[in-house]
Amino acid sequence: ADLEEIQERGYMEVATEDNYAPFNFIENGKAKGFNADFEIRQSILPWTGLLAAVSNDQYDMALTGASVSDERLRVFNYTPPYASAQHFYIKRAGDERLQSVADLSGKTLGVQAGSVLLSRLPELEKMLEERGGELGEVVEYASYPEAFADLANGRLDYVIDSAVPVNTLVASKPDVFAKGQAVSGAGYVSWPIPKDSPELLAYMTDFLEHMKETGRLAELQKKWFGESFPNLPDEPLTSVEQFHELAGLDG
Amino acid sequence: MSEANTSETAAVSIRHLSKSFDDVEVLRDVELEVKTGEVVTIIGSSGSGKSTLLRCINWLEKPDRGSIHIAGQRIGVHDDGRAMPVRELAKVRAKTGMVFQGFNLWPHLNVLHNVTEAPIHVQGKSKREAEALAKALLDKVGMSHKHDSYPNTLSGGQKQRVAIARALAMQPTVMLFDEPTSALDPELVGEVLAVIKDLSAEGYTMVMVTHEMAFARAVSDQVVFLEKGLIIERADPETFFTTPKTDRVRKFLENHDTPSPA
Amino acid sequence: MSEANTSETAAVSIRHLSKSFDDVEVLRDVELEVKTGEVVTIIGSSGSGKSTLLRCINWLEKPDRGSIHIAGQRIGVHDDGRAMPVRELAKVRAKTGMVFQGFNLWPHLNVLHNVTEAPIHVQGKSKREAEALAKALLDKVGMSHKHDSYPNTLSGGQKQRVAIARALAMQPTVMLFDEPTSALDPELVGEVLAVIKDLSAEGYTMVMVTHEMAFARAVSDQVVFLEKGLIIERADPETFFTTPKTDRVRKFLENHDTPSPA
Amino acid sequence: MNASAWQMLLEGAWTTVWISAVSIAIGVLAGLVIALIRLARIPIVDQLLVLYISVARATPLVTLALFIFLSAPDLGLDFNRSVAGILALTLNTTAFNAEIWRSAFRNFSREQREAAMATGMTPWITFRRIMLPQMVITSLPGLINEMSFLIKGSPAIAVIGIVDLTRVTNRISAVTYEPLPPILVAGALYMMVIGCLIWLQRIFERRANRLAM
């Protein structure tokens, strides 16, 4: 629904997740995380159905750590990014075989099914080919906790996830996991809003602008992501071309 | 209407009854009149249509042609050819009590409730009244000591006696028995026949299919012989068993009196 | 060992047989000797232990005491008291052919396969051999035209005749019949009794429980009367049926010759 | 796992239980009604029901739940997610239950029904007093089996955001990165709930002996 309707209703219905730390998760029974500090009526949905539900107008927007991708831009506009989604690999702590991206050649990789990370694997593939290697077997998981479990027990050699969750994971289990190097170009995390709500997009863009100016955004980023991302674009993302240009894709 | 007149005096009056299954005529133009208090036995070889005739009487089987009156009231269809609505049919049916070869007690109810079920839920009797009647009837068939047993714990003869009490509990105009003893062990046959004999002595109107010739001879007022759906002989038992008119009956009786190897 | 000697000549030799169910003694010290070619009929009232005795002979029921030899070979236990291993027991059992009251045909096999099943899978006969034998036996019982029908399409009399052929197919030393006709309609009894009569004429050894007195009289060489697990009378049929020694048998025969209401 | 994790697990178990219970209750009754309607063999209606039963049985629950939740607005319906979840479970279980009831109808002894008619019972009284009490006992093993499948399949409704027992384990492991302990606890809780059903079935099995004549 567009802004007018929302104002009439008096509240905004947003969809959010419950198991994607540190963007959204449940701790001690309460919704926590970066996004939860806004006061908005929210519904928690699993990732599988979340974007679909927003695209079907079940919700006004997805208040979640959604990475920007070509496919999603088909249906959604994005507010200006609030976090980087550059992709990193994670390995077992103490796995000496993996020192750099080149060592990933031929190793088994775990990634979430249907995620942006999967769709940007060609970048890693290119990097490996440039170094004379090749992409190993790719195993797709329904969600990340299982992928991490398999990394820990040795079924996988590495898992790819975006910067923010990687930081959180490694911080909470430093003796099990270790952060590797970047395996993609720039990426962004922001909130998707259906393409048929341009006014809502403008409204949310203003809102984020305001947050940035007051320094509140940086505060929240620091609190939840461990770093503030000062170099993110300021305009909303509305087309594939714009995204590619910003992220330096298409070389 | 002469038809209505005769049936008013009779407990059961069957006219021009015909019935086919898949083009096979099982009953052909059967006529039978059972007076109040009379015991009629139907005999005949297997497949001759005895069960079908009995089941037509209470409309478990729908005849193709003909009419059946029970205590003067027509069953199944109205005189103008309209089919009877189910409620009305159920009411006429309740005037007949049927006892089956396989007992067909309701296994989820105990003996007492098997007997009171229909009086309470069909006739709308009070529970107390129905139970008093049921106990009296169970006493009559010698089963009152088993009133709270479930059917699966009874012997065949006991089951059949409960089934008789159940049919009697509706206080029917006429009792119908379809080979009530043929599923019983030889030694249990006696107890059931004794109960039926008592009923005949008390003046109940009964129509019975049986293979027990000696018994048929002892209790019947009228014996009817069915062959391929036709009544080929009817007589009082004395005449029937001693001087049958047709060869067919003579042969049948020979086979049945002393079962012997072919 | 006199015991072994006598049993060698007899088809079945039963010595000091006793059997209890839950402290009730159902068979007490029963002795019975069946010579080759002999027909022995066991009669008695319901619950007297007839079926139990028959079922002990092929060890479907395990007796508490006593011994049973079939064609000279002991069944169930070895002489030194060791229980027989199942495979060996199955071999001795195969020397008896049993026909049950309820037919117990195997419903998933057609008539021919019911008869060939045991010869092929127990005796290890070739399929061709077993089928030739089966066809001959089905012919003998008048069922060869139905060889590819399934049991559910047969009448009771036909089922029982197939069951007899099935038992004969094992070419047993002795045939055991447990009330083979009591589950049949009166009109089907004849055809089964005719088959059994033929078998007796051909010299088969048979032990039979039956309620058909006239038949027992016609085919038996020896009649045995059981009462509460005891053999209280045994004689040739002529003597047994005309001049019974005990009152009990006399009363029993009166009840059974003409079934009448109690 | 800390105390709050346990509390979340118990709350999840409660959600699973009440949503399943409501769906089971509706599904058993609706199945019976459908079985009854199918007995009447009303032309088109019968074919439609056959189609429904066949499709509903084959459709995985996840698919059905998402489908209902996402397409409800298109149809102008406004479901809250519990209703959508219950609807998905009910649509699925009703189809199975309808088949169970129908086979109970078809296997019901014709003789007993005739005995009832012969005493003058109308078809409705016969159904209510004679058939239904026995059908409940004979179909119970099948119905309980289906109930246990419903409970076991209920994690599927998490996809529309219902926080059931399985979803809670995901939530816990997303923070602890240790999926195993909550899964073990959840497994035990499921076994307890379904164990109760199986125990119930055993009790009824004893009563069923009475019907074996």
Added chain:
Amino acid sequence: MSNWEILWQARDEFLIGFWRTLEIFGLSIAGAFLIGCGLLYLLEGSRKRLTMPLRIFIDAMRMLPFLILVYLLYYGLPSVGIRLDAWWTGVGALAVYHGTYFAEIFRSNRLTFPPGQIEAAKAHGFTKSKMFFRLILPQVIMQTRPLLGNQLIYALKDTAFLVIITVRELTAVANSLSSTYFIPTEAFIVVIGFYWALSVAMEIIIKQCGRFSAKRGFDNV
């Protein structure tokens, strides 16, 4: 590009997913059937010492959700040093899980088996195994046909849970397509179509088998 066009372009993935579902389903129900028969044989006339643990095992399986069983096998066993391959874990778990269900279905039917037939077999000198394989098993299978049909449908639907252990079967393909392009409605309509076709095929086969047993009077349908 319309949603349907996206799906059409992904048709190869769908077919591969469908084929994998078929493979898993076929192998695992064949296994489940054998396990069911095996359990029935072990339960047949054995001593309590053997039947008790078997009954407990069967009941435990019936109480445990399949999803959790798979999860424990795949993610739980590595913690005790056993690492199974995803595909075989899936097939094995399905086979054992539904095998116990088959066993339970067979067992409850076996309880109502007419004792007379067993006696007749004994009287004809059958040994236990001959009796089981020639007489009991064929009849038990014919009589439980409708229940087995239901169980097959449950098993088919359980294959979808294998997504969780990274088996790329039909549902996994649809999930991944729908979360990449968020076109759940269309993707799932296709999936429902595939599953439905499979279960209709099964229903038809089961019905055909019904003729076989109806001839023997096992079925009054």
